[in-house]
Amino acid sequence: MSDQIKHECGIAFIRLKKPIDYYEKKYGSILFGIQKLYILMEKQRNRGQEGAGVASVKLDINPGHKYIDRYRSCSENPIQDVFDTIYSKINLSNSGDQNLTQVKENVPFIGEIYLGHLRYATFGKNNIDLVHPLRRASNWRSKNLLIAANFNLTNVDELFTRLIEKGQHPPYYSDTVTLLEKVGYYLEDEIQNKYKYFKEQGYSKSQITSLIEENIDIIDVLKKSSKKWDGGYTVAGITGHGDSFIMRDPWGIRPAYYYSDEEIIVAASEASVICTAFGVPYEKIKEIMPGDALIIPKNGKEKCSNIRVPETKRSCAFERIYFSRGNDKEIYRERKKLGELLYKSITKAIDSDLENTVFSYIPNTAETAFYGMIEGIRNQSPNSKIRIEKVVIKDAKLRTFISSDSDR
Numbered sequence: 001m002s003d004q005i006k007h008e009c010g011i012a013f014i015r016l017k018k019p020i021d022y023y024e025k026k027y028g029s030i031l032f033g034i035q036k037l038y039i040l041m042e043k044q045r046n047r048g049q050e051g052a053g054v055a056s057v058k059l060d061i062n063p064g065h066k067y068i069d070r071y072r073s074c075s076e077n078p079i080q081d082v083f084d085t086i087y088s089k090i091n092l093s094n095s096g097d098q099n100l101t102q103v104k105e106n107v108p109f110i111g112e113i114y115l116g117h118l119r120y121a122t123f124g125k126n127n128i129d130l131v132h133p134l135r136r137a138s139n140w141r142s143k144n145l146l147i148a149a150n151f152n153l154t155n156v157d158e159l160f161t162r163l164i165e166k167g168q169h170p171p172y173y174s175d176t177v178t179l180l181e182k183v184g185y186y187l188e189d190e191i192q193n194k195y196k197y198f199k200e201q202g203y204s205k206s207q208i209t210s211l212i213e214e215n216i217d218i219i220d221v222l223k224k225s226s227k228k229w230d231g232g233y234t235v236a237g238i239t240g241h242g243d244s245f246i247m248r249d250p251w252g253i254r255p256a257y258y259y260s261d262e263e264i265i266v267a268a269s270e271a272s273v274i275c276t277a278f279g280v281p282y283e284k285i286k287e288i289m290p291g292d293a294l295i296i297p298k299n300g301k302e303k304c305s306n307i308r309v310p311e312t313k314r315s316c317a318f319e320r321i322y323f324s325r326g327n328d329k330e331i332y333r334e335r336k337k338l339g340e341l342l343y344k345s346i347t348k349a350i351d352s353d354l355e356n357t358v359f360s361y362i363p364n365t366a367e368t369a370f371y372g373m374i375e376g377i378r379n380q381s382p383n384s385k386i387r388i389e390k391v392v393i394k395d396a397k398l399r400t401f402i403s404s405d406s407d408r
Contacts (some may be wrong), residue, residue, distance in 0.1 A: 009132070009150040010047030010118035011236050011256070012040035013246060013267040017300045020110065021100050022263075030103065030110060031090070035143065036277055038083050040266070043273040043325070045079060047150075048118025051131035052078035054086060055146045057244045058104055058111035059298065060136055064399065068144060068240060069108040074129040079118070105282045113238055117148035132175055136184040142191055142213050144240025147180045150234030150269055151253050159228060183225045183237060190221050213241040213298065222247055222307045232316055234288075243296035252290035252313040255324070259285050265302055268292060272328035282329055326368055335365075339372030343380060354384045360391035 015031050016023065022404055023032035037054065053072035059068040071089075073081040076202040089108045104110050117132035151157065153175045160178050191212055198208045222245060226235075232253025236246045246267045248256045258267040259274050268274050271285040288294050291310035298303045322337065324331045350357050354377070361370035377386060 001124060010041070010044035010269045011033060011148055011150050011234060011246070011267070012037055012044065012114075012116035012269075012273075013236050013265075014040070014114040014245070015244060015264055015265040015286070015296050015300060015302075016112045017265065018114070018133050019022050019100075019103060030092075030100070033114050034083075034086065034090075034109055035320070036264075037116050038079075039249065039277040040268050040273055041079055041118060041365055043115045044118055045278055046325075047269065048078060050074060050078070051117075051119030051128070052082045052115050052132050053119070053131050053148070054082055054109070055115045055133040055135070055238070056109045056111040057113040057146070057238050057240065057242060058112070059106060064107040066108070067111075067141070068089070068135070068146070070133060070135060070146070072133075073126060073314055074119075074128050074131055079336055110261050113242060115146055115148050115236055115238055118256040131340070132176065134180045136180055138240070140191070140209075141240040143184075143188055143210075145180070146238045147183065147235065148237075149176065149233055149235040151179070151235060151249070152302055153174070153229055153231040153233065159203060162267070175321060177236065177276070179229075179233075181223065182229075183235075186221045186224045187216075187239070189224075190216055205288055213243075216243060216342060217288055218243050218245055219293070219305050226307060228388075236267065244296040246288060246306055247293035247295050247350060248288045248290055250308040250311045252292035252310075253316045254261065255315070255320075256294075257285050258294055264295055265294075265354075270324055270328060271330075272323060272325045313349055321365070321369075326365065330339070336372030336375070339374075340368030340376040342345075342369075343367035344374030347377060347380065354372070354381060354383075354386060356357075358387045358389050360389055362392055363394040 013122045014033050014037055020030050024030045029035065041052065051072065051074040053070065055068065055070040058067045065279070071082055071085050077082040085235060086109050090110070092107065101127040115133050119131050133146045136145040138144050156178055158177045160184060162183050163178065166185060168185065192216055194212045195208055198211050203211060209269060226247065232251065233248065234246065234254040234256040240243045244255055246258065248254065254268060255269055257274060258265065259278065259280055266274055266278060270284065274280065274285050275282050288304065288314055289310065291306055291308040292304050293307045294302060294304055320331055320334055326332055326335065363365055374388065
């Protein structure tokens with residue numbers, strides 16, 4: 001049985017390429033990463049009415065220290081709750097006598113890799129256990145896996161059954177848990193194969209651990225994991241040792257964009273939020289193409305690799321018409337074009353009686369399409385007077401899709 005493709009979630013990812021003290025010197029704070037993550041998530045607020053979560057990974061932490069931090073919330077205001085809680089845990093007042101390595105070891109959420117997620121529930125109830133990022137934990141650093149996704153798989157039954165056939169026992173019947181366990185299974189398989197290979201070469205167990213982390217083939221893991229995925233998805237993941245990826249479905253149903261320079265790599269569900277958060281021109285934002293994955297190994301040298309053969313692009317209309325921010329150049333143009341394409345149907349419906357017709361729109365998303373519609377009518381009837389008024393005023397009761405599940 002297929003699942004209906006429903007609403008859209010939001011993803012925010014940041015990888016700091018420089019040591020943390022670089023950002024302290026240049027930007028005045030070792031909290032640069034988490035502060036930018038907040039902006040990315042806040043600017044995608046429409047995508048997270050039922051939950052939000054943040055995870056961070058610290059690179060090269062000595063054994064005995066926590067290297068993954070995570071906090072999630074499904075409160076009434078989840079973004080604010082997440083960051084209020086994170087900042088309450090970050091106490092730098094007693095760190096004056098510590099060097100940066102000690103601060104990094106002892107203060108939570110001071111790391112090099114950040115993953116944020118805004119949840120708009122598409123499967124099951126609003127359960128905190130299903131709020132992203134999800135974590136698959138292990139004492140092996142490389143086997144730890146964090147996953148956050150904007151997606152809806154249409155063949156969860158099939159994928160869930162395949163996990164059981166492989167001997168697994170997933171704790172929830174959920175599209176997200178199914179996806180997590182699928183990637184986790186092939187990640188462990190890759191690690192086990194590498195362990196066997198290096199052991200046969202005569203390396204010690206401690207040497208093998210480092211060699212595995214340096215040689216994991218994330219591309220192969222993703223190819224095997226996603227082979228049977230059917231539906232729209234953008235999936236972001238981080239391993240415990242520091243490899244990261246952002247992968248997109250072969251039909252381009254779910255969006256994904258990224259920006260990279262000598263200081264950072266940032267990815268999000270919308271291009272405009274990257275522009276806003278980091279003050280970079282729109283032209284420098286790149287799209288992760290359908291079927292590709294942005295791979296960021298621990299060394300920070302990113303590359304885009306093909307994971308699945310791209311299909312005919314089928315961008316989610318609801319995503320682009322309703323959820324995406326209207327200050328995105330492409331989204332704005334598409335919404336105007338949508339309105340323009342409606343003018344023939346509209347003038348036919350009113351028998352071309354422009355004199356006795358008043359044109360208006362339902363705020364706010366429809367406003368841009370309304371401009372396109374008016375342009376289309378004016379181009380068709382350049383000598384006619386078009387009457388335009390603001391008939392409907394937006395208030396809280398008008399919020400339908402973008403509201404909590406109980407109010408929708």
